[in-house]
Amino acid sequence: MNPNEPTREALLAALRTIMDPELNCNIVDLGFVLELECRKGIVEATMTYSSPGCPVQGILTSAAQTVLAQVPGVSEARVNVVWDPPWTPERITPEARARMGMR
Amino acid sequence: MGLAVLCLLGGVVLLLAWPDLLMAYHYQPRTIALAHLFILGWLLTMAMGAAYQLVPVAMATALWSPRLARAHFAVHVTGLIWILWGFATWQLKQVGHGGSLLFLGALFFLVNVDNTMDRARRLNVVSVSIATALFWLLLTMLIGLLMSFDRLRPFLRINPVNQAHAHAHLGLLGFFLLLVTGVSYKLLAMFLVGPGPSRTRPWVAYGLLNAGLLGTALTTLAGGIVRPAFALVTALGIVGYLWEVAAMVCAGRRRPDAAPIGFLAALALLIPTAALGGWVSVAERSDVALVARLENAYGFLGLMGVLTLATLSMGCKIIPFLAWFHAYGPHLGRRPVPAAADLFLPGVLQGSLLASFAGVFLATTGMATANFTVLHAGLFGLGIGVLLFALNVANAFRHMARPRLGPEPVKMDGFHHG
Numbered sequence: 001m002n003p004n005e006p007t008r009e010a011l012l013a014a015l016r017t018i019m020d021p022e023l024n025c026n027i028v029d030l031g032f033v034l035e036l037e038c039r040k041g042i043v044e045a046t047m048t049y050s051s052p053g054c055p056v057q058g059i060l061t062s063a064a065q066t067v068l069a070q071v072p073g074v075s076e077a078r079v080n081v082v083w084d085p086p087w088t089p090e091r092i093t094p095e096a097r098a099r100m101g102m103r
Numbered sequence: 104m105g106l107a108v109l110c111l112l113g114g115v116v117l118l119l120a121w122p123d124l125l126m127a128y129h130y131q132p133r134t135i136a137l138a139h140l141f142i143l144g145w146l147l148t149m150a151m152g153a154a155y156q157l158v159p160v161a162m163a164t165a166l167w168s169p170r171l172a173r174a175h176f177a178v179h180v181t182g183l184i185w186i187l188w189g190f191a192t193w194q195l196k197q198v199g200h201g202g203s204l205l206f207l208g209a210l211f212f213l214v215n216v217d218n219t220m221d222r223a224r225r226l227n228v229v230s231v232s233i234a235t236a237l238f239w240l241l242l243t244m245l246i247g248l249l250m251s252f253d254r255l256r257p258f259l260r261i262n263p264v265n266q267a268h269a270h271a272h273l274g275l276l277g278f279f280l281l282l283v284t285g286v287s288y289k290l291l292a293m294f295l296v297g298p299g300p301s302r303t304r305p306w307v308a309y310g311l312l313n314a315g316l317l318g319t320a321l322t323t324l325a326g327g328i329v330r331p332a333f334a335l336v337t338a339l340g341i342v343g344y345l346w347e348v349a350a351m352v353c354a355g356r357r358r359p360d361a362a363p364i365g366f367l368a369a370l371a372l373l374i375p376t377a378a379l380g381g382w383v384s385v386a387e388r389s390d391v392a393l394v395a396r397l398e399n400a401y402g403f404l405g406l407m408g409v410l411t412l413a414t415l416s417m418g419c420k421i422i423p424f425l426a427w428f429h430a431y432g433p434h435l436g437r438r439p440v441p442a443a444a445d446l447f448l449p450g451v452l453q454g455s456l457l458a459s460f461a462g463v464f465l466a467t468t469g470m471a472t473a474n475f476t477v478l479h480a481g482l483f484g485l486g487i488g489v490l491l492f493a494l495n496v497a498n499a500f501r502h503m504a505r506p507r508l509g510p511e512p513v514k515m516d517g518f519h520h521g
Contacts, residue, residue: 018436021427021443022293022420023357050296053289055160059428063436089296089356102296102356 004041006073011036011043014067018060025100027060031091034082041075043068048087057081104152104422105500106180108493110144111411115486122478125470128395129402130264136190138271141406143183143205146279147240149414151179151212156425158219167218175211178204199251206244213237228305232285235313239277246270261324269323271402276316276337279410284308284344286417287366291348294363294420295355304347311340334384338377345370361449365416365456372408372463379404392473400470407485408463415459415492423447426499430506439509446499451491459488 015033016026027033027047035046045064049057061079068077092102117137118125124134159166166172186201188194220230250266253259259266288300315337322330348370352359359367379401386394423446431440462485469478 019442021431021435022424023296024442024444050293051299053161054293055157055424056428056432059432059435066436092296097356101358103358 004073005038006043006071008036008038010071011038011045011068011074014071015045015064017067018063020060021056023100025092025096027064029093029096031087031093032060033064038074041073043071043074043077045077045079047079047081048083048085049081050087052083104149104156104418105496107145107149107152108496110140110148110183111489112493114140114145115482115489119482119486122475122482125399125403125466125478126396126473126475129399130267132191132193135267136187138402138406139190140187141411142274143186146406146410146414148179148183149418150279150282151175153421153425154212154216157421158216160425160428162220164219167215167221171211171215175208175215178208178211182208195251195254199248199255202244202248202251206241206248209241209244213241228300228309229285229288232281232288232309235309236278236281236285239273239281239316243270243274243278246273262326265324265326269320272316272323273320275405275410276312276319281309281312283370283410283413284312287348287370288351290366290417290420291351291355291363294357295352295359296357297351297355300347301350304343304350308340308343308347311336311343313340315340331381331384334377334381338381341373341377345373361453361456362416362419365419365460366413368460369409369412369416372404372412376401376404376409396470396473400467403470404463404467408467412456412459412463415488416456418492419447419452419456419495422496423499426503430503431508434506434508438511441502441507446502447495448498451495451498455488455491455495457488458484458491462486462488 012028012033015036016028018027019025020027020030020032023030032047032049033045034048035044037044045068047061047064049060061081065077065079068074068079089097089102092100114137117140121133121137124131124137127134129135129138155166155172182201182204184201186198186205189197189199189201246266247270249259250263250270253261253266254263284305288305291297292299315333315335318333319330319337322333348367352367379397383394383398383401386397424443426446427441427443430446434440462481462483464481465477465484466481469475469481
């Protein structure tokens with residue numbers, strides 16, 4: 001592995017700084033990040049949101065691209081939004097569910 | 104939306120100054136002017152303002168024509184002032200002029216929102232409810248214009264009070280209630296992190312509401328003994344809708360916080376409102392004073408109870424979100440930003456909802472029991488609630504004017520520190 005390549009943990013840590021404004025939880029713990037790959041400094045993230053009509057998907061996608069591009073070792077960040085498989089609340093981590101008081 | 108809140112504040116101040124209006128027969132100039140201040144100045148302005156903001160956000164696109172929206176605002180404000188002055192001074196020709204401007208503004212709004220949604224049109228109970236609500240809005244406004252023309256040159260041959268009742272029901276049930284039901288299916292799923300509406304029940308409720316509304320309006324105009332039957336159909340539609348809402352709440356994974364709780368409580372007021380409406384539709388007119396008071400209580404509970412409290416409650420979610428979207432959305436991921444909920448002070452939010460609900464309950468009770476002390480207490484409580492809501496709105500607007508951003512991250516040794 002190239003020592004200059006960012007680690008998956010570093011990429012996820014960057015994405016964890018992005019909070020959904022309504023749920024007040026980061027997008028990783030919400031289960032919005034489906035896949036994360038890095039090859040030769042190019043990061044490709046596959047994401048989804050709670051529904052196609054989610055009003056903040058544009059902002060969250062742009063923010064994800066910004067924070068990924070700022071991680072040392074990343075030369076380019078791409079974010080793809082998909083709707084299949086559809087997001088469900090089960091994708092939220094147990095810790096995040098407990099923090100949000102969810103059933 | 105700022106204009107809407109100002110109209111709400113102004114209306115409540117006038118209610119505090121003229122509480123006797125709520126005890127007297129409602130078909131008189133000041134009462135009608137005040138009702139239209141709340142309906143057109145507060146509720147309609149709020150609904151249109153929210154739609155201009157939320158529809159582009161939900162469609163992930165820009166508003167089709169910001170210039171048309173600005174033209175609409177100018178026409179709307181002018182029409183609003185004109186119509187209110189016309190009602191207050193009972194100059195129905197001026198009511199017609201003001202109403203014509205408002206109708207023109209509504210057409211601007213319809214064209215703009217329709218073109219904005221064009222790119223992502225989906226046929227579901229949410230979009231159909233909203234489209235139907237807009238149809239009832241235009242019909243209500245047209246009928247209003249016909250009514251004012253009829254008072255100048257009589258041609259309708261329908262009792263003016265019946266015209267007013269039909270016009271009110273078409274507007275409040277047809278536009279506002281249908282809009283609330285349609286939008287609520289979307290918002291509840293979002294805020295409660297749950298599934299969307301079910302397949303059948305929302306459509307049944309939609310059908311019953313529209314059939315009941317149409318029948319109620321026609322039988323109100325024409326008179327007749329079947330009006331209670333249509334009132335019952337409308338009530339069944341309301342029951343169907345509330346059943347669906349209850350199912351969505353149970354299926355939601357997130358416990359509702361103050362704003363959704365307030366919204367649900369406002370929806371629950373549909374039950375006593377429908378009961379009062381049903382009673383009024385069959386009541387004997389022998390006790391004129393009692394019927395007048397209960398008619399006022401019915402109108403007040405529907406307008407200030409269901410619609411205003413539902414709008415206030417959802418406003419406590421929508422307004423901070425929209426303010427956050429504009430103030431902080433572009434900075435997300437670049438600098439630390441507050442959460443959307445931080446734009447409304449939580450204690451003030453809870454206080455505004457509690458005071459407003461208590462106020463509406465007391466005022467309605469005071470009207471129904473002819474108790475001026477209880478009525479005054481209720482109006483005072485409602486005033487406090489609305490004032491607190493306005494303070495929170497001002498706080499959210501302050502964030503838009505001067506966003507409170509955290510420091511830019513500092514680059515050290517190849518790592519970012521926020």
